[in-house]
Amino acid sequence: MAFPSTLQRLAAVSAVALASSGAALAQEVVKIGYSGPLSGGAALYGKNVLDGMQMAAGEINAQGLEVGGKKYKLEIVALDDKYNPSETAINAQRLVQEHKTPAILVPHSGGSFAVQTNNEAQKYLLLSYTSVPQVTARGNKMTLRIPPEFTSYIEPFVKHAMGKYGKNVAIANADHDYAKAWTAAFKPAWEKAGGKVVAENPMSYNRATDFYSGVSRVLAAKPDVLFIGGASEPTGLVVKQARELGFKGGFIIIDQAKMDEMAQVTGGYAPLEGSIGVLPVVDDPAPATKAFVERFRKAYPGRNPSSEVSLNYTAVHATALAMKLAGTTTDAAAIRASLDKAMKQLPPAANPHGLEGVDERGGSLANTRVAVVEGGKVQERALRDFR
Incomplete structure (x- = not known):
């Protein structure tokens, strides 16, 4: 019988170590899901939402995200639902089961209602970009309504x-x-x-x-x-x-x-x-908003940010800070409970729309103009x- 050489044994040990290291690194990634329109007539709308989310994730990763003594990289996982609530429901299941997302952002009311049928039972947070009052009036305790009520x-x-x-x-x-x-x-x-x-x-x-x-x-x-x-x-x-x-x-x-x-x-x-x-965001005279517009223009030359960009940018920043305050990237209930405090603690640069907090039903508060x-x-x- 041939016995492995010392070099072969060392190579095997190194391979195991690298595999273990890779697994450890994979565990230090936290993902926020997105299910919205990326094709069809509402594609621009959906892309604006996603761009705001990804811009925030890039800034958070550049600053460093530390939760419970561990450093994390934040990733946005995006799926196209063509503005179809039934597709949203399917996408949400994929995001939770395959990507372990503790939070999923949905930028339309139909999709938000579809997600609310099971997000409490499956213990993930719905970040709902819709100003329909019914999204929070339903009493779903795992929902953040991002814009104020219409x-x-x-x-x-x-x-x-x-x-x-x-x-x-x-x-x-x-x-x-x-x-x-x-x-x-x-x-x-x-x-x-x-x-x-x-x-x-x-x-x-x-x-x-x-x-x-x-x-x-x-x-x-x-x-x-x-x-x-x-x-x-x-x-x-x-x-x-x-x-x-x-x-x-x-x-x-x-x-x-x-x-x-x-x-x-x-x-x-x-x-x-x-x-x-x-x-329009580009016509907002607030200094923090003007600075945000310039940052967006540098990141996306030739384009201007809409409120879909700015509000969902803030939602991702607030969710990441809520994770930090709650000390967890997996306990969606604890993250939801920390959102009001997180929103109030956001620096102006991360909150260009000036959201002022989260009410007891999960709706954001703002001085509407x-x-x-x-x-x-x-x-x-x-x-x-x-x-």
Whole structure:
């Protein structure tokens, strides 16, 4: 029988040591999952969310993440769900089972509701990028709703559009779950203020690229205002086609669509004259936000960050800090319990949107601001301006 030489034995020992070292290094990685649209009509929206997450992960890794006395590398694992809640549910299972993600970020309400059916039982944290109140009203104790509730926008949107253009509104927004939730809250508010809904024709923003027939249908009712919104690019197309069909009124834009991104489709802000929507990040005068915009532009030349970028950037920073405060990368309940404290301790550079904390239901708190387009320019407005 041939016996292994000393060199062979040393080589075998080294191989085992290297394998063990590799396993140890693999255990020092913590992953945050992402399931969102990376293809289809909402692809830009999903990519903005992911870019914000990855930008934060890069900064966290550069600074060093230490949790419970161990150093970790933070990784973002991204899966495309095409804005389909059933795909989100499948992706969530993959992320938890294959990648052991203690937290998964989902940037749409339908997918968030799908995840909430089992995330408490499976003990992982849902980072929900949707402003639908029902996401936190359900009482799911393993959820963070990243943006403030959209209901804070409704009163100023109604007052601005009705006061400037008139009482007849036509609904021509998207047909996904988030847009439906907006419509359900907006219609009674508009009618309570003395307005009338003269037409209603939701459209498939995520699949269609031609909205002439749908827009023509609602314009036949001669509205003063169009209530629109979904992902930014198709929303911009709706505006462009409405103007080409002769519409002279104003637009109420739900918070998923961003005016600066829409302007790239419409050919500038002039077609958006009289609109009201959320304040674009690039037009936010806060010093921390301006500094964030410049960092993003350096990292992604030729692009500007949207609130999808900035808010989800902050969500990842807050989650990493909550892990540190909780002393764990695996106990999602402990991480969730530390999120309010983490949000309040974030330095301004990591919190360009100025989130102020997390309420008892898991919703973020913020000083909400809106924007109007006047004279072809975006003008910032505080909520108190509409009271």
